[in-house]
Amino acid sequence: MSFLGDLREVLRGGRFRRLFGTRLVSQFSDGVYQAGLAGYVFFSPEQHTSAADVAAAFAVLLLPFSVVGPFAGVLIDRWPRRQILLVSAVGKAALAVVTAALVATGSDGVAFLAAALLLLSLNRFFLAALSAALPHVVARERLVMANAVTPTCGTFASFLGAGAGAGLRLLGGDGLLGTALILLGAGVGFAASALVSITLGRRELGPDLDAPAPRMRSVLGGVVTGLADGLRHVAERRPAGYGLLTIAGHRFVYGVSTIMTLLLYNNTFTSGGVAGLAGFSVTLAASGAGFFVGAVITPWATARMRTGTWIALLLAGGCLSLPVFGLSFSATLFPFAGFALGVVSQGVKVCVDTLVQSHVDDAYRGRVFSVYDMLFNAAFVAAAAVAAPLIPTSGVSVPVLLAMSACYALMCAAWWTGTRRPRPASPALP
Secondary structure (H helix, E strand, O other): OOHHHHHHHHOOOHHHHHHHHHHHHHHHHHHHHHHHHHHHHOOOOOOOOOHHHHHHHHHHHHOHHHHHHHHHHHHHOOOOHHHHHHHHHHHHHHHHHHHHHHHHOOOOOHHHHHHHHHHHHHHHHHHHHHHHHHHHOOOHHHHHHHHHHHHHHHHHHHHHHHHHHHHHHHHHOOOHHHHHHHHHHHHHHHHHHHHHHOOOOOOOOOOOOOOOOOOHHHHHHOHHHHHHHHHHHHHHOHHHHHHHHHHHHHHHHHHHHHHHHHHHHHHHOOOOHHHHHHHHHHHHHHHHHHHHHHHHHHHHHHOOOOHHHHHHHHHHHHHHHHHHHHOOOOOOOHHHHHHHHHHHHHHHHHHHHHHHHHHOOHHHHHHHHHHHHHHHHHHHHHHHHHHHHHOOOOOOOHHHHHHHHHHHHHHHHHHHHHHHOOOOOOOOOO
16 A cells, blocks of 8 residues: 555555644644754854764753653553653743743753753653554554554654744844744644644543553662563564664664764865755755655565665665765765665654564553664764764764764664564464
8 A cells, every 4th residue: 555545555544644643743843943943053163063062962861861762661561651741741841932932042051051952851751652642543554654654754743843943033023033933833833733732632642451540659669670671571572672772773873874964064065054954955855855755665565575784775775875975075975874764764763663662562652662762862972973983073984974874784684584484382473
């Protein structure tokens, strides 16, 4: 079935439409917010021009998610997920207004970073709850289809939001007030997503608990135990566990490539500022187009071959595309590399989301998806830490680019070897 056909199929469910609408409005607003934040943090000509500076900024913005993740997972498996969506959206709206006010007054210190950190942390909470809730509004046999269309449409909405953020910058100018206007616009969008979420019932999205939820003190006190339970649960379901390791490996490579791309557009392809942001946005848009293609072809591919085989083929594509489009370090060819990695990223994500949702019990999904988020962000921060001493300020490094290609080759070989083995009674790979 085609992507549009899959979308029409899953949109027949009214409950799915409401959850889908919550995602689209929120991720559109994410795009608006991230456009304002990226221009302010990464593409000011006087700051974040070295690999170490960019890596430090990513660490500040992403590493705390690994701390939030375990708490979020336990709460997602205890609290009504509709309420999590509602409260998270309201919190993001309030924090967007706070960051807008801080930018307008020229404050870019600890208070600004703390507000941005809280907002982005709430966003991971929000997205993890969406993923854990999806099996409650979609039949099991349609999960691959739903996982193909929902994150892809959400990503597309984010790109549209980034474009809207650029439009707001034209209205408000390149100064502090222009950035504040973008962040304020994102806050309005977050408030709208909260309104969409309340069209779903309070208990409609789970979790399904066999016993009453424990007291909050007991829940928070058992975070470590709960996370360990989630890890043991996913370790017993090897397809999901291997999928999470693959996501971490891909995210590491993607993080290094992002650092490299930011430096190239800041210091080599352009002189930074608005020109750098515009050039980086072209590669980002190409990557977004790749996300769409990856989502379109993945359901078709997994209907004709084993999921592990398709993951191996995607990783092989990433291995080849980096040297083919990246070794010349050309501003003309780099967007093609972005497109290819977008296909790999979304195709692998659709497969792994489905493996986790299909092989993990509902009572554990929140914790497992929080582990997913921890790996997702920690791998990116690790990539930034590795990239900082290895990539020069220009962004040009042939050894680093070839090393990224080799990482994809190793992951590809692991999946390809696994799918060639005879299927045991308890399959190691799907």
